[in-house]
Amino acid sequence: MLMGEKTIIVNGKKYKTTEKYLLQALEKLGFDIPHLCSHPDLEPIATCRLCVVEVNGRIRTSCNTIVEEKMNVITDSEELIEMRRHNLELILSNHPLDCDYCYRNMHCELQRLAEKITNKTRYSGKQRKREKDESSIAILKDFDKCILCGRCIQICEKQTVNVFDYVNRGFETIVGTAFDLPLSQTPCVSCGQCVLHCPTAALIEKDETQPVLKAINNPDKFVIAQIAPAVRVTIGEELGLKPGVILTKKLVSALKRLGFDRVFDTSLGADLTIMEEAAELVSRLEQSKSLPMFTSCCPAWVSFVEEFYPEFIQNLSTTKSPHEILGAIIKTYYAEKNNIDPKNIVVVSIMPCTAKKEEARRTELKVNNLEVVDHVITTRELGKLLREFGVEIEKLEDSDFDDLMSASSAGQIFGTTGGVMEAALRTANYFITGKNDYEKIDYKEVRGLKG
Ligand code: SF4
Ligand code: SF4
Ligand code: SF4
Ligand code: FES
Incomplete structure (x- = not known):
């Protein structure tokens, strides 16, 4: 037993x-x-x-x-x-039921259940109506599609941010914010966990697919996609394929079919982030200054420190995250090498996380007064685009990334939890000892969820 x-x-x-x-x-x-x-x-x-x-x-x-x-x-x-x-x-009697035009159509837990159990309601009456909260750069809240399940309250509490709670009573109950503040004025760090856990379209990522398509259809724009390591695995699941299948080369073909002019690998940006973070770590160790050093690659983590632990801001690495570094290279080095006006380059980062949307709008990350990443779309938004355009990824031929420079294996471990700091430690070890002994040393302490 x-x-x-x-x-x-x-x-x-x-x-x-x-x-x-x-x-x-x-x-x-x-x-x-x-x-x-x-x-x-x-x-x-x-x-x-x-x-x-x-x-x-x-x-x-x-x-x-x-x-x-x-x-x-x-x-x-x-x-x-x-x-x-x-x-x-x-529940359905107080829900808009405009599934055909809904962002979550075919990917909604409520819709799936309604199809299984009943897709009509015997009840009618007043429905809750409230303006959408579109104030956040990363997340949209549609109160009318909220079924008051409370998942977002609990997951945000787990993040120790506590943005949401039940407010009002009876029929007037909503899941709202303190003092009814718009999301942009709350301590929300745009981590996207509430979006991931919401069973309906009440919380969704801010959809940037339309401006991306507009840029692709503009002959004056040179549109470049860069793909984060994690997306090449998760896109298969998003499209209903077997989980865990790596679709890197097919994804490059799919993006070209959508009309992107170039497709680059964010792993290159990751390599550069590692070199820079490692150099910064070595310098801090030499000066015994601002230690321990925390990685700054996750914008939700950076916002969390800024909002809740400002005394540790100095411990954050000052290095840009991989997609921001790659965006900067594209709009400077690549633009110059290829004789393209950087103002006509549109960089689209395809990322696993909503917080990158907010990061891309940070004014301190601009280069020559230009945002180096123009749009960030999540795996889910990419899935929506591919479905909309009837691109069947599994049927496409393989294509290689366009060449900017080649990426190392250190850059590719970015997609794992703790991967950034592990890659930086490997590189710092090389800087300090002069030995490339990463096969012998396993930096387990910084890998995974317990690191
Ligand atoms: S949230 Fe779900 S059930 Fe509601 S309209 Fe959208 S797809 Fe339909
Ligand atoms: S994005 Fe993260 S921090 Fe913001 S409300 Fe959702 S769970 Fe909370
Ligand atoms: S998780 Fe979504 S449906 Fe549930 S309470 Fe939060 S916003 Fe409403
Ligand atoms: S009450 Fe049990 S799943 Fe909602």
Whole structure:
């Protein structure tokens, strides 16, 4: 018997489980129980009431019910099915249901459930109506599409930023900010975690695909894409392909098909960031100044330090992040070498993270008074573009990146958690010892989520 293993009876049959919560146990055992507010990263708060089951003769929400020995569970009675349908219809009755034009169309948990359980509602009445909050550079909040599940509240709390909470009461309840401030005036660091966890289109990344297409269609503009290492893996999943497949070369072909003039690898920018960060680390070590040094590659992390721990700003590396470095090279060295007016170059960074959108607008990162990255689109926005233009990535031929300079393996470990500091340490080790012994030294302490 496994540690913590319990026997439960589901629809008359005995099963064993080690899960803490009933919903997770049922899912692992192959029972498909509808749910909207629960999420594996979060503690259950049971707001949607869709996951109801019968436990020992009483109706309970399975997401927050702790598994007990010999629990008798029914998942599929007529009463339960009607109850779930009723609860979903109540949610839908206060929802715009303009799925056909919605940013999340086909990628929405509420829409998926509605298709499964019921796509109409018996209830009608007043609907919550509120202006969208478009104030943030990175994130758009559409209150009308919010189902009050509370996931964003909890995930932002985990980030220790605490931007959202329930405000007002009864029908007037919304998930809002303190003093009803627009997102841009809150301490939000644009990390995008709330967007990732939102089950509907109530929180989405600010869509920059239209200005990108406009630039591509403008014959006077020379449009360059640069791709972050992580995107070449995650784009497959976004497009419904098998997770983990690396699509680097097909992605280059796909971007060329969309009309980009050049496609560069952000790994080159990563190489330069590493060299610069390593040199900075060596210099700080020599002077025993502003140590420990923190990497500055993640703009959400930089904003977090600025907002909550300003006393550590001096510990942040002053080096630009890889896509900003590459953008600067493109608008200076590359523009000059190819005789292109940098004002006519449009650099589009394809990044895994919404915070890069805000970083690109930072005035202190301008070079010769020009923003070096004009637009940042996320993996999800790229997926939307590829779908819109009917580009079937898996059917495309392989293409190589356009050549600016070649990138090292140190640059390519940027995509892993802790990868930036590990790459900088490898390089600093080379600067200090003169030895390229990175195969012998494994910098595990800075890698992964516990580093
Ligand atoms: S959020 Fe989902 S359910 Fe709502 S309109 Fe958009 S796709 Fe449809
Ligand atoms: S982007 Fe991050 S910091 Fe901003 S509200 Fe969402 S979770 Fe909180
Ligand atoms: S904004 Fe999204 S995650 Fe937050 S409560 Fe509304 S639906 Fe849930
Ligand atoms: S998933 Fe259980 S109440 Fe929402």
